[in-house]
Amino acid sequence: MPRALPSLIAAFVLAVSLSAKVHAFRSAEKAPDTNGGPDIAAFLSERGFSVAHAAPNTAPEWVTGTMGSCKVRIADVSPQGWYRSIISEERAKQRVAYSFEGTLYEDQPVLRTRLADYRARLLNYLSMMATPALVRAILVNPDCSTQQFRLEDASSLSL
Incomplete structure (x- = not known):
């Protein structure tokens, strides 16, 4: 040779x-950017909540909806599960749910969200333009009645 x-x-x-x-x-x-949550603010506004955004450069960036004593906080979280400990510290006496692929979970299904994230990255790497895995954490204080906020409605935020 x-x-x-x-x-x-x-x-x-x-x-x-x-x-x-x-x-x-x-x-x-x-790749489309899903962070920032303008759809979260619109979701809360449509339900009559006054909306406030967290200070920039906080993790996670909560979008807070307030209606009287009812307070709902929703944020984009990492599909890798990096924010679970932060959310577990903030969950005191609040209902917590994670919205992923149109389904609500009590705890973040980290294996499923990681696999979806890796799949999207691989497809984007191969120029197939996949949508990034979208995982949302939802905290609802106990003062919210089902007339003010239905947690089931928030499942659509991850579609």
Whole structure:
């Protein structure tokens, strides 16, 4: 085998690898951004809540709806489960639910949310434009009646 052949093969593999990474990086830039929760604010406003946003650069970024003594907080959370401990500390005497793929859960189904996140990342890497995994945490204080806020309605926030 000539000496130049291994060098040519290595150069070809390097070129293909770099072009695939550049292509994946460009397609990842176009992925839709789901953070910030303008749909959360609209969801709460439609139900008659006055809406307030958390200070920027807080984690998670809560959108708070208030109607009299009823207070509802909703936030985008990491599909990796990074905010579970923060939410468990804040849940004192509140109803807590996680909305994922149109279903409500008492605790974040971390395995399912991680797999959905990895799947979306892989598809985006392959330029197939998948929607990122959307997981929402919902905290409802005990002063909220079912006429003011139905937790089941919030399941649609993760679709």
